[in-house]
Amino acid sequence: xxxxxxxxxxxxxxxxxxxxxxxxxxxxxxxxxxxxxxxxxxxxxxxxxxxxxxxxxxxxxxxxxxxxxxxxxxxxxxxxxxxxxxxxxxxxxxxxxxxxxxxxxxxxxxxxxxxxxxxxxxxxxxxxxxxxxxxxxxxxxxxxxxxxxxxxxxxxxxxxxxxxxxxxxxxxxxxxxxxxxxxxxxxxxxxxxxxxxxxxxxxxxxxxxxxxxxxxxxxxxxxxxxxxxxxxxxxxxxxxxxxxxxxxxxxxxxxxxxxxxxxxxxxxxxxx
Amino acid sequence: xxxxxxxxxxxxxxxxxxxxxxxxxxxxxxxxxxxxxxxxxxxxxxxxxxxxxxxxxxxxxxxxxxxxxxxxxxxxxxxxxxxxxxxxxxxxxxxxxxxxxxxxxxxxxxxxxxxxxxxxxxxxxxxxxxxxxxxxxxxxxxxxxxxxxxxxxxxxxxxxxxxxxxxxxxxxxxxxxxxxxxxxxxxxxxxxxxxxxxxxxxxxxxxxx
Numbered sequence: 001x002x003x004x005x006x007x008x009x010x011x012x013x014x015x016x017x018x019x020x021x022x023x024x025x026x027x028x029x030x031x032x033x034x035x036x037x038x039x040x041x042x043x044x045x046x047x048x049x050x051x052x053x054x055x056x057x058x059x060x061x062x063x064x065x066x067x068x069x070x071x072x073x074x075x076x077x078x079x080x081x082x083x084x085x086x087x088x089x090x091x092x093x094x095x096x097x098x099x100x101x102x103x104x105x106x107x108x109x110x111x112x113x114x115x116x117x118x119x120x121x122x123x124x125x126x127x128x129x130x131x132x133x134x135x136x137x138x139x140x141x142x143x144x145x146x147x148x149x150x151x152x153x154x155x156x157x158x159x160x161x162x163x164x165x166x167x168x169x170x171x172x173x174x175x176x177x178x179x180x181x182x183x184x185x186x187x188x189x190x191x192x193x194x195x196x197x198x199x200x201x202x203x204x205x206x207x208x209x210x211x212x213x214x215x216x217x218x219x220x221x222x223x224x225x226x227x228x229x230x231x232x233x234x235x236x237x238x239x240x241x242x243x244x245x246x247x248x249x250x251x252x253x254x255x256x257x258x259x260x261x262x263x264x265x266x267x268x269x270x271x272x
Numbered sequence: 273x274x275x276x277x278x279x280x281x282x283x284x285x286x287x288x289x290x291x292x293x294x295x296x297x298x299x300x301x302x303x304x305x306x307x308x309x310x311x312x313x314x315x316x317x318x319x320x321x322x323x324x325x326x327x328x329x330x331x332x333x334x335x336x337x338x339x340x341x342x343x344x345x346x347x348x349x350x351x352x353x354x355x356x357x358x359x360x361x362x363x364x365x366x367x368x369x370x371x372x373x374x375x376x377x378x379x380x381x382x383x384x385x386x387x388x389x390x391x392x393x394x395x396x397x398x399x400x401x402x403x404x405x406x407x408x409x410x411x412x413x414x415x416x417x418x419x420x421x422x423x424x425x426x427x428x429x430x431x432x433x434x435x436x437x438x439x440x441x442x443x444x445x446x447x448x449x450x451x452x453x454x455x456x457x458x459x460x461x462x463x464x465x466x467x468x469x470x471x472x473x474x475x476x477x478x479x480x481x
Contacts (some may be wrong), residue, residue, distance in 0.1 A: 128383050161300065168301040171334045173327040175320040176378060176457050177450040182335060184412065192398045192410045231383070239320050240312040241381030248308035 050139055050216040050268035053223045057140025060133055066116030075111035077141065088145035089265055092250050094156040101162045103253050104138050105227045106245040124244055130222030138225045139214050142267035149264055150210055152257040159254065162247065166255025169248055170200065179237040195272065200259050210260030212269025219272055226253055316380070330446035337445055345445035353435050353442055354453070356460035361430040361467055368469025369403070369476060371462055372396035394458060394466055403476035412448060420471035421478040433467045
């Protein structure tokens with residue numbers, strides 16, 4: 001008998017003979033945690049704290065700011081200058097003026113630099129702090145795609161390049177724990193401790209996850225954008241921190257959005 | 273930073289550009305990774321971003337290596353197996369129980385690094401059901417409840433368990449499980465404590481129904 005078979009046999013014996021009560025207890029705990037989050041979600045249905053961020057973001061979008069004293073209302077998020085509705089559902093995408101595929105965060109920064117005269121450093125300062133301007137702006141932009149299906153363009157060669165790279169990055173293992181995104185996110189119905197993990201190889205799971213970003217995170221008392229989520233995943237993998245707005249993070253988003261294509265956005269979401 | 277250290281760093285980056293990363297996958301993705309982590313130190317590049325052969329092969333084959341690649345990984349990883357110098361494979365199960373719950377340590381970066389010297393553990397509970405009393409257990413790996421009760425704790429079983437924690441890929445190529453000993457995440461003593469947590473008849477993992 002191989003070790004693998006022994007292991008399987010052991011699991012079978014366990015399930016049949018001794019683990020019924022354990023499984024029941026674990027299920028109870030999960031149900032309890034899931035129940036609490038469901039209740040919390042219901043409670044906040046008419047008042048997700050992310051809506052404060054949305055309002056702040058909308059005000060920032062319209063306010064004349066920066067050295068040039070311009071608003072962001074002429075910013076082109078991919079659907080034409082000033083068009084916010086539906087833009088998030090089609091990001092990241094290629095922008096001819098910067099020659100890059102950009103996500104919502106990096107596109108907003110380009111606009112803050114080009115229209116308002118901020119330096120890139122000023123535009124990204126403290127982006128990860130709860131309540132940051134960028135967090136608010138992304139929340140506002142994403143909310144204007146609520147109810148619309150995710151559909152990122154992949155026809156431009158640069159978009160196709162990042163889509164392929166994103167898929168490779170998802171499986172790229174390194175570091176002292178040998179982790180990649182796929183370690184936690186390539187099987188159905190898996191958990192870390194009691195935290196459910198979406199399987200991004202399964203389109204239904206990918207859709208269900210991607211439509212909920214950006215999300216108010218109860219444990220963080222803050223809205224996390226997709227960049228924030230991914231950069232923290234990389235931290236948890238014990239890798240160094242990737243640069244905010246780097247191509248690697250954008251490529252992962254192109255791939256993830258593509259996996260979640262067709263999902264109707266519910267932004268902003270609310271999570272543990 | 274001494275000149276010698278700087279030179280070493282440069283050598284590490286050069287090595288990375290030429291050998292390790294060339295062995296990974298295609299150069300497009302490698303270039304993207306280099307750009308994203310441009311501010312990582314040479315040490316971080318060497319230890320956390322460059323891929324060894326097993327990591328590169330598992331990435332390229334998306335953790336499903338064809339038989340000949342699986343055999344190659346198995347052979348190279350078996351060659352890394354080391355038993356502790358003092359020969360002690362079973363340590364203190366209570367110390368192992370603590371290590372199984374510790375999920376902190378080793379985080380780096382600017383936003384939320386761990387304080388220096390923060391305890392690292394095996395964080396086994398993130399992925400495995402173990403002692404029946406701990407219900408907040410993950411399921412990326414198989415349940416290990418009753419591991420020793422079901423298998424006994426013969427010297428052979430102790431050795432297998434130790435080696436499995438030391439380098440899971442010496443048994444299952446491209447396993448999701450970290451190579452705790454091989455990568456230096458856990459010390460030989462810590463692995464022996466985890467072996468005891470799994471195999472000691474008194475351990476909470478093996479508590480009766």
